[in-house]
Amino acid sequence: MLKEKADETALGLQSGNAGNVGSRDITKLIFDIANFDFYLKNMDASVKKTKNLLMKYSGASGCTIMFLDSYDYLWKIGEKTTYPFKLGEGVAGWAAKHQKRVFIEDIKKDKRFKIISKKSSGAILSFPIIKNDEVLGVINLTYSGQNKSSFPPQKAVIDVFAKKMESVLENIILLHEAEGQRVELQARKDLPNILEDDLPLGRKLKEIKKEMIKFVDVDNISICVTDSIRAIPLYKCTDSKNVRLIASLTKVYADAHGRKRTFFDLSEKQNFELITRKGTGHTTIYPISTGNQMNGFILIEDSVKNIENLSVLEKNLIILAASKISKFIIRQQSSKKIIEEKERWRTVFHNVDDGIILLSRDKLIIEANLKARELLGSKKTSLSGKNIFSLLKIMDPEVESPTLSSIKNLSRFKATDQQALSKKIDNFFSSHRTIRPKEYYIKTKNGRYWVMISMKTAMQDLESEIYGIIHIKDITKGKEVEQDKNEFMSMVSHELRTPLTAMKGYLTMTLNSDYGKLNEKQERSLTRVEESTDRMVVLVEDILDVSRIELGKFNLHKEPLNLSEAVCMMIRELGAKIKTKKIAVTVQNKNIECCLKKSKSSTEHQCKNLNIYILADRARFMQILGNLIDNAVKYSFDGGKVEINITSGKEFAEVSIKDNGVGVAKEDQDKLFRRFSRIHNPLSIQAGGTGLGLYITKKLVVAHGGEIGVSGKQGEGTTFSVKMPIAKQLPLI
Amino acid sequence: MKQSILIVEDDNILQEMYCEKFEMDGFKVEKASTGREGLKTLEGNAPDIIILDILMPDMNGLEMLKEMKKNRELRNIPVILLTNLGESKIDMDSELSFALGIKDYLIKTKHTPDDVVKRVRQVLKLECKS
Numbered sequence: 001m002l003k004e005k006a007d008e009t010a011l012g013l014q015s016g017n018a019g020n021v022g023s024r025d026i027t028k029l030i031f032d033i034a035n036f037d038f039y040l041k042n043m044d045a046s047v048k049k050t051k052n053l054l055m056k057y058s059g060a061s062g063c064t065i066m067f068l069d070s071y072d073y074l075w076k077i078g079e080k081t082t083y084p085f086k087l088g089e090g091v092a093g094w095a096a097k098h099q100k101r102v103f104i105e106d107i108k109k110d111k112r113f114k115i116i117s118k119k120s121s122g123a124i125l126s127f128p129i130i131k132n133d134e135v136l137g138v139i140n141l142t143y144s145g146q147n148k149s150s151f152p153p154q155k156a157v158i159d160v161f162a163k164k165m166e167s168v169l170e171n172i173i174l175l176h177e178a179e180g181q182r183v184e185l186q187a188r189k190d191l192p193n194i195l196e197d198d199l200p201l202g203r204k205l206k207e208i209k210k211e212m213i214k215f216v217d218v219d220n221i222s223i224c225v226t227d228s229i230r231a232i233p234l235y236k237c238t239d240s241k242n243v244r245l246i247a248s249l250t251k252v253y254a255d256a257h258g259r260k261r262t263f264f265d266l267s268e269k270q271n272f273e274l275i276t277r278k279g280t281g282h283t284t285i286y287p288i289s290t291g292n293q294m295n296g297f298i299l300i301e302d303s304v305k306n307i308e309n310l311s312v313l314e315k316n317l318i319i320l321a322a323s324k325i326s327k328f329i330i331r332q333q334s335s336k337k338i339i340e341e342k343e344r345w346r347t348v349f350h351n352v353d354d355g356i357i358l359l360s361r362d363k364l365i366i367e368a369n370l371k372a373r374e375l376l377g378s379k380k381t382s383l384s385g386k387n388i389f390s391l392l393k394i395m396d397p398e399v400e401s402p403t404l405s406s407i408k409n410l411s412r413f414k415a416t417d418q419q420a421l422s423k424k425i426d427n428f429f430s431s432h433r434t435i436r437p438k439e440y441y442i443k444t445k446n447g448r449y450w451v452m453i454s455m456k457t458a459m460q461d462l463e464s465e466i467y468g469i470i471h472i473k474d475i476t477k478g479k480e481v482e483q484d485k486n487e488f489m490s491m492v493s494h495e496l497r498t499p500l501t502a503m504k505g506y507l508t509m510t511l512n513s514d515y516g517k518l519n520e521k522q523e524r525s526l527t528r529v530e531e532s533t534d535r536m537v538v539l540v541e542d543i544l545d546v547s548r549i550e551l552g553k554f555n556l557h558k559e560p561l562n563l564s565e566a567v568c569m570m571i572r573e574l575g576a577k578i579k580t581k582k583i584a585v586t587v588q589n590k591n592i593e594c595c596l597k598k599s600k601s602s603t604e605h606q607c608k609n610l611n612i613y614i615l616a617d618r619a620r621f622m623q624i625l626g627n628l629i630d631n632a633v634k635y636s637f638d639g640g641k642v643e644i645n646i647t648s649g650k651e652f653a654e655v656s657i658k659d660n661g662v663g664v665a666k667e668d669q670d671k672l673f674r675r676f677s678r679i680h681n682p683l684s685i686q687a688g689g690t691g692l693g694l695y696i697t698k699k700l701v702v703a704h705g706g707e708i709g710v711s712g713k714q715g716e717g718t719t720f721s722v723k724m725p726i727a728k729q730l731p732l733i
Numbered sequence: 734m735k736q737s738i739l740i741v742e743d744d745n746i747l748q749e750m751y752c753e754k755f756e757m758d759g760f761k762v763e764k765a766s767t768g769r770e771g772l773k774t775l776e777g778n779a780p781d782i783i784i785l786d787i788l789m790p791d792m793n794g795l796e797m798l799k800e801m802k803k804n805r806e807l808r809n810i811p812v813i814l815l816t817n818l819g820e821s822k823i824d825m826d827s828e829l830s831f832a833l834g835i836k837d838y839l840i841k842t843k844h845t846p847d848d849v850v851k852r853v854r855q856v857l858k859l860e861c862k863s
Contacts, residue, residue, distance in 0.1 A: 001782060164807035197738050199756075284738045373788045439824065472792060493817075494788060494817055497817035497841060498744050498841075499746075500842050501747055501817060501842050502744075502746045502747055502750055504753075504842060504845065505747070505751075505845060506750060508846065509750075509753075509754060509845075509846055509847075512847060514754070514757060535845075537842045540842075541842075642860040
């Protein structure tokens, strides 16, 4: 305070030196000021009114009122053009900086101040507008020519003015700030609204720009959204006439982007990219970034303003707009991604040639794809919320088969698959286990289909709506072909067997001398015919077996079988052959006399005593044993040896049949089980056979859940071993 | 007294063969080519045993059996199925066949005419005993 007073004294400002402003004037002034509408929302109008009042009462010839913005630039208000004064420039700057009220009569009069006044004959009065020790602006009063006589103005006037001016300006500034905040609030409110609308990006940019233009006072605002990888413009929103500028900026921007130059944070002014072109004013570029990616820019063109001249509000609005755009891009990208993903998923879902059904926890259909709809109802109905098993009925295919149908009609209905399937479903839901594919013949609204149904549980996420997936594969076409083939085979077999029956029947009758005794030659030739006929019968049976196996058309009636007894029976059946070739057959290292005897002597039970029971279809297992033992005999040289051994484990029993015949080379052993594969060896021609025996044997063993293996060396004989599952329950008898 | 047999078989050659065989073995043989024909032959002329093919036109063997079961006089005639049907005996539903009073089920290619005659005699012997 003391210092200020001293300064004032030094300047020669004295009360009472007020000159020609009378007390009437002061009353008038106070009255005027009291009525001054400082709540005017229009700052320019307020300032203008203040200016007029000031000039009237101070007798000044000119008045400038300037405000400091938050970047310490002085803004001249009350004129049409606003231009900045840098702090420290001129008297006003000095005054503002030193928070002094400065009265300047003439530079010549007072040399203490290095104040330059170009009007040597005039005087400048300059004082800062201070609020809470903060300089808000400066008022300059100029006295020139005839007005110079009224300088300095009455101190009382100045004091009242300064004080009032401060509060007026304070209010104006407050109003201005309030207005700014309101505008910003409105803008913040409006921008997100624009973004939340489901507008296409191009439209949205236009809307944003429209909002920006309202509050950012520059010549041109352009918004450009580019792709984030090569900075290719995707959307442009510009009124700029300088199309080339936009293009080149895009290029500059793209280059910068390409070099991965850091693009600025709008909140720190030093980080603004400033591109100024001579003659075209200022061009400022603001990046729109999404995370680490650049997605475009906002371009500000103005003839006067560069970034440094933009108000806080304007900058904030630009930042806001940029961030809104980037948020929108992110959202658009992610929603686009979701849409694309969904689209991709749906494309696959509906174009798969299999029926896929998503099931909920309560066993209802969540969604069914087109194929599933086609199979279960109609393509148009969604099936959602329906119970899958109300939509399909499991049929007995045999009843539906056109040929042989009447015969099959008489045969017992199989345990209803419908029940089996619903049981499976229950199981599926209770055990969370995958249900393996199984064939069903189903009847739906749309017709009858052969399908393969399997079930899989979906991710075990408790939140997940989907419990599991039912997969329905339409195998009707294949099945029809299969069925045709099947029926064809049945008919062929019947047709082949009938003449064979006649041939065989008459031959045996002739050979049995039903038509009189045959001579030796007749008998020998007819025996050859009989042998050939037998081979033909075997061939037909084998081919039929193969076709049945390949069609999966043989049913196994599994029962506990005494393994050693079965072996014994088979040996007895092949007894004639064994005897002819003089093969020494042993079972468990005992010769097989016991087996060959038909009488029920005590020795016969030596075989039975092993008491190993396997679970097998009697006829099919006999076929397996028959094939293997017959092979062993066939491929042994006369007087050879066949050893049969039976062992038992926990789960499986094993029969091994070892001969000391021709043997099979290691590399050929795999081929043995293939169709029509016959390994060439000295005995194969003599042995005859169809090349199907081992193939059938293996298929039968596997169908029983067993295994078959072969070992041995060429020339040293062969060992076949068959593992069969053990019967857990013994026969009742 | 000669034992009588009805052979129902649609294939001429086989029919002739089995007829010949049974006649040689001292049976009085009646023959039929279809199930319907078989039923006609049975009217008032019940044989001691019937050899029955399955796959035949007009009326197949099993249908004929069903018809027989409806008739009190024919219900108890022993029947042996003799067939070459594409299914083996195991595949065939034996329960049903035996429910229809089938005494045996023979496969033509597997069982020679001799076997068939033997089986017929066995069945007849058992029938006599019972």
